[in-house]
Amino acid sequence: MxxxxxxxxxxxxxxxxxxxxxxxxxxxxxxxxxxxxxxxxxxxxxxxxxxxxxxxxxxxxxxxxxxxxxxxxxxxxxxxxxxxxxxxxxxxxxxxxxxxxxxxxxxxxxxxxxxxxxxxxxxxxxxxxxxxxxxxxxxxxxxxxxxxxxxxxxxxxxxxxxxxxxIGSLTAAYVVANILAKNISAPIISLAETSKKVSQQKDYSIRAAKISNDETGFLADSFNQMLVQIQERDADLHKTYETIQDAEKRYRTTLDHMLEGCQIIGFDWKYLYLNDVAIKHSRSTKEELIGKTMMDVYPGIENTEMFQYMNLCMKERTPNQMENKFVYPDGEKKWFTLSIEPVPEGIFILSEDITERKKLQEELNKHHEQLEELVKDRTSQLEAANKDMESFSYSVSHDLRAPLRAVSGYARMLEQDYSNILDKEGNRLLGVIQNNAKTMGSLIDDLLALSRLGRKEIRKSLIDMTKLTKTVLQEINKITSNNAEVKINKLHPVMADNSLMSQVMTNLLSNAIKYSSKKEKPVVKISSEEKDGQFIYSVSDNGAGFDMQYAQKLFGVFQRLHASHEFEGTGVGLAIVHLLIRKHGGNVWAEGEVNKGATFYFSLPAERAG
Amino acid sequence: MENKGVEILLVEDNLNDAELTVRALRKNNITNELIHLKDGAEALDFIFGTGSYKGRDINNRPKVILLDLKMPKVDGIEVLRRIKENDLTKKIPVVILTSSKEDPDIRTCYELGANSYIVKPVEFDNFQKAVSDLGLYWLLLNQTTG
Missing domain, CATH: 3.30.450.20 (PAS domain)
Structure with missing residues (x-):
């Protein structure tokens, strides 16, 4: 058969x-x-x-x-x-x-x-x-x-x-068979040839000719339908294949051109792939590596820690990351970060030369240490300076006050015991001596306050500025009598040092009350707004005001725009405000017009609680 | 040396301040027996009956000590510490006299057991009032307790 x-x-x-x-x-x-x-x-x-x-x-x-x-x-x-x-x-x-x-x-x-x-x-x-x-x-x-x-x-x-x-019938049968066989087999042969062509040329667009309407015709139709389906699937497959190939190409190109070294090691520890950087890292050529095992290339590598990690990844399929110091045969040492990932072929190693970074880091660490040393030095110097400053302040307060006290005290004694002997002018002169001594005392006090506040550490908490301002106003009203109408709008709460903000508000508010005290109807307004991530607070009055060309002088120590016989003061209050607001990372400024009034602004970063 | 009836001990190196202090007390009719000593060492000798005060009856304690802090030789803090360390003297009220409320030693003084402090104001009237108020208060207090 x-x-x-x-x-x-x-x-x-x-x-x-x-x-x-x-x-x-x-x-x-x-x-x-x-x-x-x-x-x-x-x-x-x-x-x-x-x-x-x-x-x-x-x-x-x-x-x-x-x-x-x-x-x-x-x-x-x-x-x-x-x-x-x-x-x-x-x-x-x-x-x-x-x-x-x-x-x-x-x-x-x-x-x-x-x-x-x-x-x-x-x-x-x-x-x-x-x-x-x-x-x-x-x-x-x-x-x-x-x-x-x-x-x-x-x-x-x-x-x-x-x-x-x-013989006759055989001949006749042969002829008939030939004709019949030709008729019957032709569609089948055609189908067979078509299929052969399709399979040889891989051309699924070829169609079988339908010669008869019997089973072979049906077969041809089915075959053609099948071809249509195959053609569609082939097209899909082709598309998919192309996509995959594109992706593969893209990945390979990506790998090839990566700045990190990339290598794929097979389960038999043979190098399957290396990109240029990996080849550079290994200091060999592609031909010397591909197909060789790691052990061939680096004898004794089995004993390194790096190999243990790779082996772990190879067997347990667990990814690992490590920093590795690699010693080349010529003795040169280089640092690499290695990222070891399991891949279907074996393991994938991503290596980055961090020798420079390590060096920099070491240098940086050295610098850091030096810097810390320096900071320590400077801090102790600063602490010493601070201590000096404190003892200086103490000396100032003690030693400058003692003679002043004597001046004031003895003038007072003279006044008490001998005023009946002195004439009017003599008594006036005694008064001048006492007033100046008193002023000098205030100056020393204010200067000391400025120095103390300047050194004070800020302790921030959420402050209800409206409440704080009201308390400050009450304190001011206790000490000085005035007939100012003070309007306190609802103010933004802010993260700041409570006692320092009280000081700021006290100085600004008492200034406003003081400089508007000569008006018939003194009005002081306090309000706030939020702008560009800052809270801006303002204290305005309708008092004496100032000439804008001297605005810069307002916040300097002992700078005054008014004579002390007009308005009392040492010229330290606004300097303190300036200092404290700057310490909070804010700013101060003022607007004013002579005899119309002044507005003092200060801004604070719009930090909220937390 | 006979020191009977010493009620106010003023320890102050600055003679002007001492005179002002004495005057302030007198002006307020505080006429109690007062001794003025010019430095810490002398104060300790007086209180504990040593040195030039050897033989003084130390049980005759002043009713109040007005103590200046900044003094040559032994400073006020040291004097205060010695007074408050000793069981015989620790009950004597000590009022610290200081030139400034900014004085960092004030806190130390309270920790050591100082009873009060007076800032010596530049202005005589205020100074006079402060000194007399506190002196009087402690004199009276000591009389009731002692």
Whole structure:
């Protein structure tokens, strides 16, 4: 069957048609022969029996009268029958009475005839025994033998015909089969060729031709539908493939051009991929690395800590990051950060040369230490200076006040004990001495306050500025009598030092009240607004005001725009405000017009609680 | 040396301030026996009956000590500490005299057990009032408790 398997359908079809045809012819002939053989044998026996009957009848008398001549004559008449090879008449005693043999024929007669009517076939001849009956009594037996040569001849000619018919029908079948097979197989072959073309050229746009409307036509349709689907899927696949390839290309390009070293190590520790930077890091060439194992390239690497991490990643698939000091064969040391990630091929190592960074860091650390040392030095110097300042302040307060106290005290004593001796002018002069001593005392106090506040540490908390301002106003009203109308708007709460803000507000508010005190209806307003991430507070009055060209001088220490006989003061209050607001990271400024009033502003960063 | 009846001990190196202080007390009719000592060492000798005050009956304690802080030799803080360390003297009220309320020593004084302090104002009238008020207060207090 193997042989059959590889034959084309067309040959198979032809073979089927021809073999069917041959088989049919053979079967027909076989049947025919069988029939012929059976009927012929019967005809032959009947024919020979009839002849035997006739001869037996005729030889009746001859045998009865033992007329040998007549018997022989009767038998000799069989000459006209060329196929009768022998004939014999047996008498009652079953001995041959007369016999006939065809010319050229050696006939051996059976010694004893079979008694009854019998016909026998053997290979070459047919033998008939016939009883010779006279008045119901068998008086002898006739023996007839006929050869089958003519029958054989006839059989052979039959066979010849059969062969001719077979050949003829074979030829006819071949031709018909050819035509039929061509018709039946053509669509299949076309389909097969199309599919072959498709599979060879990978061209799914080819379509099979529909030649007939039978199953092959259906097959062609199905095939074409399938091709359409394949074409669609192929297109999808192609698109996907292209996308993947693009991505792959992009990744590879990215990897290739990364500033970090990238390498992929296989499970067998062989280098599978290295980008240029990784190659540079390894100080080899691509050819020296790809396909080699790490152990080949760096003998003894198994004993390093770095390798333990890589091994861990290789086996447990856990990513790791580490900083590694790498010592090159020439002894040079470099620092790398390594990021080890598991990938399907093995492990991926991202390496970055941080030697420079390390160096810088070390230098930076050194600088940092130096800086800290310096800061420490400076801090202690500053602390010392602060201490000096404190003792200086103390000395100032103590030592400057003592003589002042003596001046003031003794002038007072003079006034108390001797004013009756002094004239009016003398008493006035005593008064001047006392007033100046008092002023000098205030100056020292204010200066000390400024110095103290300047050194004070800020402790911020959320301050309700409205409440603070109201408290400050109450304190001011306790100390000084005034008839100012003070309007306090709702103020923004702010993160600041409570006591310092009280000081600021006290100074500004008392200034406003003081400088508006000579007006008939002094009005002081306090309000606030939020602007550019800052709270801006303002204290305005309708008092003496100031000339804007001196605005810069307002906040300097001991700077005054008014004579002290007009308005009392040492010129330190606004300097303190300026100092404290600056300490909070804010700013102060003022607007004013002579005799119309002034507005003092201060801003604070708009920090809220927390 | 006989020191019977010492009620006010003024320790002050500045003679002007001392005179002003004495005058302020007198002006307010505080006429109690007063001793003025010119430095811390002398004050300690007086209080504990040593040095030039050897033999003084130290049980005769002043009713109030007005103590200046800044003095040569032994300063006011040291004197205060010695007074408050000693069981015999620690009950004597000590009023610190200082030139400025900014004085960082004020806190130390309170920690050591100072009973009060007076800022010596430049203006005589105020000074006089402050000195007399406090002196009087402690004199009276000591009389009631002692």
């Amino acid at each position: 193997k042989f059959f398997e590889y034959k084309p359908i067309r040959s198979k079809l032809k073979l089927v048609i021809i073999s069917t045809c041959v088989l049919t012819v053979i079967l027909v002939f076989a049947g025919f022969f069988t029939y012929e053989y059976v009927t012929f044998k019967k005809i032959l026996i009947d024919d020979l029996s009839t002849k035997a009957d006739l001869i037996a009848e005729n030889s009746n008398a001859a045998l009865t009268f033992r007329d040998y001549t007549d018997a022989t004559r009767i038998l000799n008449s069989l000459v006209s029958q060329p196929h009768i090879t022998a004939a014999a008449i047996y008498d009652k005693n079953k001995t041959i009475f007369a016999s006939y043999t065809r010319e050229g024929q050696e006939e051996v007669f059976p010694a004893k005839p079979l008694s009854s009517d019998t016909s026998l076939f053997n290979d070459d001849a047919i033998v008939v025994y016939k009883a010779i009956i006279l008045s119901g009594e068998q008086i002898g037996t006739l023996y007839l033998s006929k050869d089958l040569a003519s029958q054989k001849q006839r059989f052979w000619s039959y066979l010849e015909i059969a062969l001719l018919v077979l």
